[in-house]
Amino acid sequence: MKGKGLFLGCCAIALLTGCSGDPTAQRWFAPDPELETPASPEASPSPSPSPSPTPEVEETAQTLPQNFPETIPQYPEATLLEAKYSSAQVRGTTRWTTTDPQNLVREFYQQAFTEQDWTLETGEGEDDSLSARREDLRVTIAFEDVSAGETQFSLTYQVGESPTPTTSEGEGDLSTVSEPLRGYVSDVLALGVMGEVNPNETVTRRTFARWLFEVHNRMYGDRTTKQIRPIPTRDRPAFQDIPPSDPDFALIQGLAEAGIIPSRLTDNSNPALFQPDAPLTRETLLLWKVPLDVRKALPQATVSGIEQTWGFQDAGQINPEALRAVAADYENGDRANILRVFGYTTLFQPKKPVTQAEAIASLWYFGYQGEGISAPEAANISP
Known part of the structure; x- marks a missing residue:
């Protein structure tokens, strides 16, 4: 047996030696790589895989997503069409439909936001959208163009979006305000009567009326004979939609009864x-x-006159009643509101909405042809 084993071993050696130049034969006798003994960790360390961040995924559903905040009001007569939401953040967009007219839907959300202590951020824009904020949650209602008898709207929500920097009582970040307006806005805010301000948001008629009343009376804090008087109650309100129960009734009524804001009075x-x-x-x-500014009857004005003085190409689009104010503003020279707020322009764009920063800049100075007072001067006067 030993002799036979020795003989077979010699044959194998001879065979291997003889095949050393044959690649095919070498593959027959090559060791199986899967059967090789792995090297020890000490000899060849293998790197640990780095965890990949969880990607943010936009998902679509036919029901309200789980991250939809319960504090958001829901229109009771609306049917959900679609919901797109983020799987990584509390944000998303829902689309709804209802047979109720658009104005009812908007009034519902406006009232609900007001009653539930939301802060309305936009007024009635060209698309009639509505935005509101409550703490770190922001909601926007936007309406879509659809056929008659149907109202479709989207409700977009996001948690964690920082609000526009608040600038109140002379403090806050004004870096987003354009450089020509920044100084004017800062000076007016320093008077301490403005409250919360979002400089780049559109200003509403209510808000500007309040600012006009408060800033004007603060500017003339030492001259009560020049101040506008608030009217707390009256049997005949100047406007049907500003009843005595309205929080701004006294000042809006006061401006109307003083003839500053045109009304049926x-x-x-x-x-x-x-x-x-x-x-x-x-x-x-x-x-x-x-x-x-003028404190006297406004001058008569014509479209051709405005074209010659201001050079506005769109003078014909200005409301005839406002045309007189535009003419009087020209007579104020370098203190003209148009120059201070809008700079040099050949297009007045009379129907264009005004931003809060632009509205505040207009309040930086009250006066006419050199006789007046600026916000920095008023800041040194005790109210």
């Missing part, structure tokens, strides 16, 4: 509605502000 042909949540337009800003 000054002319029965004027609208009976104030539209407090509508955006303030450029021509309305001039119509309300300039009378407190």
Whole structure:
């Protein structure tokens, strides 16, 4: 047996030696790599795989997503069409439909936000959208163009989005305000009567009326004979949509009864509605502000006259009542509101909404042809 084993071993050696130049034969006798003994960890360490971050995924559902905040009001007569939401953050967009008219839907959300202590951020824009914020949750309602008899709208929500920097009582981040307006805004805020401000948001008619009243009276804090008087109650409100129960009734009524804001008290042909949540337009800003600069009857004005003085190509689009305020503002020279707020322009764009920063800049100075007072001067006067 030993002899036979020795013989077989010699044959194998001879065979291997003879095949050393044959690649095919070498593969026959090569060791199986899967059967090789792995090296020890000490000899060849293998790197640990790095965990990959969980990607943010947008998902779509036919029901409200789990991250939909319970504090958001839901229109009771609306049916959910679609919901897109983030799996990593509390944000998303839901789409709804209802047979109720659009104005009812908007009024519902406006009332619900007000009653539930939300802060309304936008007024009635061109698309009639509505935005509101409550703590770190922001919601936007936007309406879509659909066929008659149906209202479709989207409700977008996001938690954790930082609000626009608050600038109140002279403090706050004004870095987002354009450089030409920044100084004016800072000076007016230093008077300490503005409250919360979002400089780049559109200003509503209600908000500007409040600012106009408060800042004007603060500027003339030492001259009560120049101040506008608040009217707490009256049997005949100047506007149907500003009843005595409205929180801004006294000051809006005061401005109306002083003839600063046109109303049915000054002319029965004027609208009976104030539209407090509508955006303030450029021509309305001039119509309300300039009378407190001039303090006398506004001059007569024509479209051709405005074209010659201001050089506005769109003078024909200005409301005839506001046209007189635009003419009077030109007579104020370098203190003109138009120059301070909008700079040099050949297009007045009278129907364009005004931002809060622009509205505040208009309040930086009250006066006419050199006789007046600026916000920095008023800051040194005790109210």
